Amino acid sequence: MTDPKPEISALKMFESLLDKDPEKSMGLAAIEALLEVLKTSTASTVQGLTKDLSNAVDEMMRTDRSSATVQSACELFLRFSSLISQEKLIDANFEAVKCEYVKRGNVFIKRIEKSRSIIAKCFRPFIRSNLKVLTHSYSKVVLESLLESKAHGCVFHVFVTESQPDNSGRRMAEKLRQSGIQTTLILDSAVGYIMESIDIVVFGAEGVMETGGIINKIGTLGIAICAKAMNKPVYVMAESIKFIKEYPLNQSDTPNKFKYRYSTLESKKDALDDEHPLTDYTPPQYLNLLITDLGIFTPAAVGDELIKLYT
Amino acid sequence: MGKKKGHNKPQPANSPIAPQAVPETPEKLNAIAEQLKSFSPKKGQATPPSTPEGSNSAPAAALPLATSTPKAQEKADKRPAKAKGKPEDLNDGDGKSRADIENERKAKKLEKQMKKEAATAKKKADAAAGNAEKPPKAPAKEAPANKGQKDAPKTPQQPSKPALKKHFASSDSSDSFNMTANGSKNVSFKEKNIQPSNQYDLTERPAIRVSSYFVHATPHNVHPAFRRLAAKCEFKKLNGVNELLLAFHKTLIEFVEDYNPRPDLPFSESISLDLQPQLCCLSDNGVHPFPQAVGNLIRLFKKQIHELDNTKEICDLKTYLKEWIENSAYYNFDLAEKAIVEFTISKLKSMAHRRILTYSRCPIVEKIILTAAEQFNDLHVYIVDDPNNGSRGKTMLESLSEASIPCTYGHINSIGYLVHQASVVLLGCSAILNTGRVVALRGSSLLALSAQAVNIPVLVAAKTCTFVDKVRLDEHLSTALLREPIETIPEDLVTALVTDLRIVPPSSAPAVLKAKQLGYDN
Numbered sequence: 082m083t084d085p086k087p088e089i090s091a092l093k094m095f096e097s098l099l100d101k102d103p104e105k106s107m108g109l110a111a112i113e114a115l116l117e118v119l120k121t122s123t124a125s126t127v128q129g130l131t132k133d134l135s136n137a138v139d140e141m142m143r144t145d146r147s148s149a150t151v152q153s154a155c156e157l158f159l160r161f162s163s164l165i166s167q168e169k170l171i172d173a174n175f176e177a178v179k180c181e182y183v184k185r186g187n188v189f190i191k192r193i194e195k196s197r198s199i200i201a202k203c204f205r206p207f208i209r210s211n212l213k214v215l216t217h218s219y220s221k222v223v224l225e226s227l228l229e230s231k232a233h234g235c236v237f238h239v240f241v242t243e244s245q246p247d248n249s250g251r252r253m254a255e256k257l258r259q260s261g262i263q264t265t266l267i268l269d270s271a272v273g274y275i276m277e278s279i280d281i282v283v284f285g286a287e288g289v290m291e292t293g294g295i296i297n298k299i300g301t302l303g304i305a306i307c308a309k310a311m312n313k314p315v316y317v318m319a320e321s322i323k324f325i326k327e328y329p330l331n332q333s334d335t336p337n338k339f340k341y342r343y344s345t346l347e348s349k350k351d352a353l354d355d356e357h358p359l360t361d362y363t364p365p366q367y368l369n370l371l372i373t374d375l376g377i378f379t380p381a382a383v384g385d386e387l388i389k390l391y392t
Numbered sequence: 393m394g395k396k397k398g399h400n401k402p403q404p405a406n407s408p409i410a411p412q413a414v415p416e417t418p419e420k421l422n423a424i425a426e427q428l429k430s431f432s433p434k435k436g437q438a439t440p441p442s443t444p445e446g447s448n449s450a451p452a453a454a455l456p457l458a459t460s461t462p463k464a465q466e467k468a469d470k471r472p473a474k475a476k477g478k479p480e481d482l483n484d485g486d487g488k489s490r491a492d493i494e495n496e497r498k499a500k501k502l503e504k505q506m507k508k509e510a511a512t513a514k515k516k517a518d519a520a521a522g523n524a525e526k527p528p529k530a531p532a533k534e535a536p537a538n539k540g541q542k543d544a545p546k547t548p549q550q551p552s553k554p555a556l557k558k559h560f561a562s563s564d565s566s567d568s569f570n571m572t573a574n575g576s577k578n579v580s581f582k583e584k585n586i587q588p589s590n591q592y593d594l595t596e597r598p599a600i601r602v603s604s605y606f607v608h609a610t611p612h613n614v615h616p617a618f619r620r621l622a623a624k625c626e627f628k629k630l631n632g633v634n635e636l637l638l639a640f641h642k643t644l645i646e647f648v649e650d651y652n653p654r655p656d657l658p659f660s661e662s663i664s665l666d667l668q669p670q671l672c673c674l675s676d677n678g679v680h681p682f683p684q685a686v687g688n689l690i691r692l693f694k695k696q697i698h699e700l701d702n703t704k705e706i707c708d709l710k711t712y713l714k715e716w717i718e719n720s721a722y723y724n725f726d727l728a729e730k731a732i733v734e735f736t737i738s739k740l741k742s743m744a745h746r747r748i749l750t751y752s753r754c755p756i757v758e759k760i761i762l763t764a765a766e767q768f769n770d771l772h773v774y775i776v777d778d779p780n781n782g783s784r785g786k787t788m789l790e791s792l793s794e795a796s797i798p799c800t801y802g803h804i805n806s807i808g809y810l811v812h813q814a815s816v817v818l819l820g821c822s823a824i825l826n827t828g829r830v831v832a833l834r835g836s837s838l839l840a841l842s843a844q845a846v847n848i849p850v851l852v853a854a855k856t857c858t859f860v861d862k863v864r865l866d867e868h869l870s871t872a873l874l875r876e877p878i879e880t881i882p883e884d885l886v887t888a889l890v891t892d893l894r895i896v897p898p899s900s901a902p903a904v905l906k907a908k909q910l911g912y913d914n
């Protein structure tokens with residue numbers, strides 16, 4: 082597949098992958114699109130290749146899909162692929178180098194494909210029978226983990242917040258009911274009321290920051306603070322591709338590209354104060370554990386893991 | 393803390409050990425006794441007894457001075473003195489090489505000569521043992537009057553410094569710093585056959601036993617650059633760890649430059665042997681630990697020395713060491729500060745209101761603010777200061793005002809008011825512990841605590857060279873060189889450490905430690 086303009090192809094690929102399989106992780110789709118770009122790139126030098134890839138990333142960022150995930154996944158993919166050992170680079174044959182890149186890209190994707198199931202396995206010990214779980218909005222990782230626990234015979238009750246403005250909690254509740262899990266849909270404002278009868282709180286994440294805090298659907302921070310006040314454990318499930326190299330100090334320090342959709346940022350660059358942010362930043366002190374495909378970490382350990390990932 | 397310098401701590405300097413209660417093993421005393429037997433008794437001294445009890449009784453008759461216990465003291469003092477190789481001590485079978493002992497003898501000789509000039513005529517008359525006892529006991533920094541007092545190692549440092557400098561200035565002019573065996577003058581040994589003093593000065597008797605690993609700092613051990621450094625710190629010319637580190641780098645360079653290695657030892661061993669007295673002089677033999685960042689530097693320097701390839705030319709090795717020190721200064725000062733400034737400014741950029749609250753004066757924080765002021769217009773700085781601790785915030789205030797940055801100055805009492813006005817707290821530090829605790833000037837934790845109470849972030853500017861692998865610090869002990877009071881800030885009060893590597897949460901301090909150790913192992 083030759084493409085004179087690889088950027089457009091990447092975006093199209095990204096969109097088509099997500100349309101085909103709506104359950105696919107957005108990060109995974111982004112990486113697969115990048116791999117296609119890598120395979121079909123017409124560049125003849127490493128620099129040209131890198132340029133093509135970064136153009137592809139930029140193009141994919143200009144969509145309304147979650148940009149935190151896309152950005153982190155792409156950056157990690159690029160770093161991983163280009164981490165070729167010195168001996169292979171000496172060979173100087175660009176085709177060979179490109180093959181190496183593609184090989185490593187495939188390895189990376191295989192690893193990421195399994196990440197959700199690894200997380201689900203890690204999470205299983207946390208679910209006992211007759212547990213009351215509270216979750217927020219629609220997270221595919223959380224969904225898969227809960228389904229897996231149910232498949233292994235655990236009986237538990239899930240409370241899902243409606244999570245306005247896009248009502249994504251409703252979708253989550255339906256999916257859970259379909260697999261036979263007892264589910265209750267609650268109002269966002271009813272979290273304080275229900276917290277005393279909850280046993281554990283589980284979130285997904287759109288991005289995990291260097292501080293160990295997370296970026297997730299708006300409303301997460303409120304639930305986390307409520308849980309901490311009532312001493313309920315808060316667990317976050319996130320794939321390793323969601324680790325972002327940013328260090329927000331507070332809400333206003335979180336980059337705007339994580340808070341608003343791309344179209345909003347473009348159209349209302351100066352009047353963002355009137356816009357409702359779609360995500361918020363939950364600082365690490367409100368989180369107990371992060372369950373990732375690299376293992377189960379405390380928020381403090383995420384910084385170290387990130388350093389390892391990004392170096 | 394004394395471990396860093398590679399020698400054991402001396403016996404606790406302040407513990408009151410009764411003069412009689414010096415536990416000597418009978419064998420050692422026998423050895424001393426044997427040795428003493430060989431000396432020609434001058435003042436009708438009886439054969440030295442072999443037990444402490446015996447020693448108390450026998451000389452009592454012989455000595456003009458009635459107290460018996462000092463005799464045991466002398467024996468006790470002789471023992472460790474022997475280990476150091478007193479010039480007059482003929483028993484050199486204490487594990488040191490002949491050459492070492494000769495060197496030290498000559499060094500002690502010259503020192504003794506000086507001390508003699510300052511000593512009273514009575515001691516001169518005693519010639520033999522009296523003089524032999526005095527010089528090795530006293531660290532060279534002590535004024536001549538305080539010579540024998542081991543029990544107060546802290547006090548001699550302060551009052552005698554100016555006197556000391558005078559004292560050594562005369563000797564400085566006479567000979568340059570030179571540790572070669574050949575460079576020393578030939579002094580005729582009048583006191584070759586020494587014997588324990590029969591008449592000695594009570595004031596010079598040390599009250600406790602000196603550890604055998606005690607290294608004396610004499611004017612011929614200690615390079616003047618180190619003494620100058622100590623004097624500068626004493627007179628408060630160097631404020632804060634940053635300036636101290638920079639000065640320490642320069643001192644080390646001077647030391648390496650002037651150093652002539654001993655001919656009989658490989659370069660690395662020789663230089664590490666001679667580095668010890670310098671550090672002992674500064675830290676009073678481990679009684680005062682070095683400030684953490686300085687300790688780091690010393691440790692890495694020693695490591696470099698250890699890894700030297702002794703087959704190379706001496707001048708090559710010296711150049712290598714000097715280059716290493718210069719690189720360290722460059723990385724840890726020029727580059728590191730630039731990086732920290734950049735990172736902090738990137739954080740300040742995303743803030744709506746840039747109202748910075750800071751404590752006293754940290755040079756890095758000052759740099760950050762000055763650079764930030766060039767980029768941002770709406771900067772406002774709140775400086776909190778402690779009038780009891782030197783009011784260094786005023787210096788900060790002056791330099792910031794010169795750059796036309798709007799500032800507010802308050803004492804620590806006004807922290808409750810100021811913290812409500814600020815939007816971010818920026819602190820400096822002198823060290824970061826393994827757990828992420830921040831070692832900073834006393835008063836900084838008040839800012840961190842108040843900031844947490846009003847929910848504003850606390851950033852600490854920390855250079856990676858100040859990260860130490862310690863879990864806790866004895867905050868009440870004052871450090872060598874720098875006498876500023878410090879405290880530790882708990883890690884949960886600190887939002888982020890801005891280091892020259894990256895912005896890290898305090899819990900990632902061990903990761904930085906690991907990374908930097910690798911960095912130094914190039």
